Amino acid sequence: MLINCVAYQEGKKLSDIPVEDISEYLKEQDTFVWVALRDPGVDEIEVMKDEFSLHELAIEDAARGHQRPKMEEYGSNIFVVVHIVEMEGDDLKVGQLAVFAGANYVLSVRSDSRQDFLGVRARAEREPHQLGKGAGFVLYALVDAVVDRYFPIxxxxxxxxxxxxxxIFSQKNGQRANIERLYxxxxxxxxxxxxVIxxxxxxxxxxxxRxxxxVAETQxxxxxxxxxxxxxxxxLDAVRDTINTAIQVTLSMVAIEENDISKKLASYAAIFAVFTAFAGVWGMNFEFMPELKWKYGYPCALATMALVCGYLYRKFKKAGWL
Incomplete structure (x- = not known):
């Protein structure tokens, strides 16, 4: 879809022009044409190829989309691909801006992105002394606008x-969710x-x-x-390193929590093992077993088990296991 097709002379806007007149304006001295397309069809791309005499390989890259950010030279013209990254809710969406720049023209092709560059055109038109530098300044303004939108992300x-x-440090549970968010x-x-890279x-x-x-005047x-x-x-490198560290810390905290749980289970298992040991010995009921007929044998056995278990509980508590 055609967004704008404008001719400029000496940094000042002449007028919006029909697409079929582009090649005629390109012949005029001190004049350059700035065309902006969004998600163009094959027919629109072919028209621009004919009007600007663009290289077929660059046209193929612009039409196909999803190219790696790059800069390629085709004779005296250059072709630049930039990724447009934007937030949609909590997710990132990646679009593409392909820019063809020659001595007297700029053609920008935006794909898979809702972000427009009308503000870039308005800014350039407010600065005719800058716009007078031609296609190099327009290319800079477009790339700079994309890069500036990386900072909020x-x-x-x-x-x-x-x-x-x-x-990570405030939640005792739910570390799995933190790891998922970190990834x-x-x-x-x-x-x-x-x-970016x-x-x-x-x-x-x-x-x-060289x-x-x-872009000789806009280096x-x-x-x-x-x-x-x-x-x-x-x-981004700092964020990546911090994320890796945070993941390691989270996994360490999960391991610590699991170790604490293992200690508690082991402590209670040791305490209840006392009951099992005493009950196993006194529950054998041999005929000549000591204290088997003693009146206070049963409460004495319970008291002994309780004292030993209490002693173990106190020791485990003091050691930080419980």
Whole structure:
């Protein structure tokens, strides 16, 4: 679906233009065209391929979707793929933004995402001196907008992790639920990391050293994006390490709880073993057994068993087993 198709000249908006006129505007001097598509069909992709003379391999990647974040050069043009990561309730959904950038055009193709980039276009149009830098600045603005949306997700992951850590030590039971939440959190962190790490490599090729001509004037901006990605990657590594530690702590606490239960069971088993031992000896009823005919034999036997059991209970209690 076509979202926008606009022509700009010297950083200022000329007008919305029909798709079939794109190739004509591309011939004009100091003019570039910015087109935005969302979940386009095959026919729309083919039209854009003809109007912008795009490489068929890049078109195939944009149409297929679910590509790894990357930056590829096709002659003087570049093709950039970025993952759009967004929260839907408690789950993460991953979409894709594919951007074709040439000397005088930018074509963005958004797939499987509800997030729009109308704010990016409005911001660029408010800064004609920046928009005058052409396709390189638009590419930066789009990638920067995606990266900036990673930060709230990292904040959410860190907040959820802190909440789980508090529950690990406050809950005596239900550690299984904590482990399940930790593994789910680890999965989310891994999803975001898969979007960030490859993009770091791609953005790293857009500043410093030999860079594509399209972004020659915007290297400093991409260096800033790379710095943001580096910070996000560091925070994700810290979250991952903390999750691994939290899982180990949780498993250790489960083992400690099981050991405490085993101690209690062993203590009570030892106490009741006294009853069994005394009852087994005095219950044999041999004819010449001592105290068998004694008047106070039965209460004396019960008292002896109670005293020994009480003594054992006190010892186990003092040792922390009960």
């Amino acid at each position: 990292v904040d959410r992951l860190e907040s959820d992790l802190e909440s789980i850590e508090d529950q 789910e959190l680890k999965r989310k962190a891994l999803v975001l990391r898969h979007a 490859p993009l770091m490599d791609a953005v790293g090729r857009l500043h410093g050293g 860079v594509p001509a399209v 400093d901006y991409f260096r800033d994006v790379h710095d943001h990605l580096f910070r996000i990657a560091g925070r």
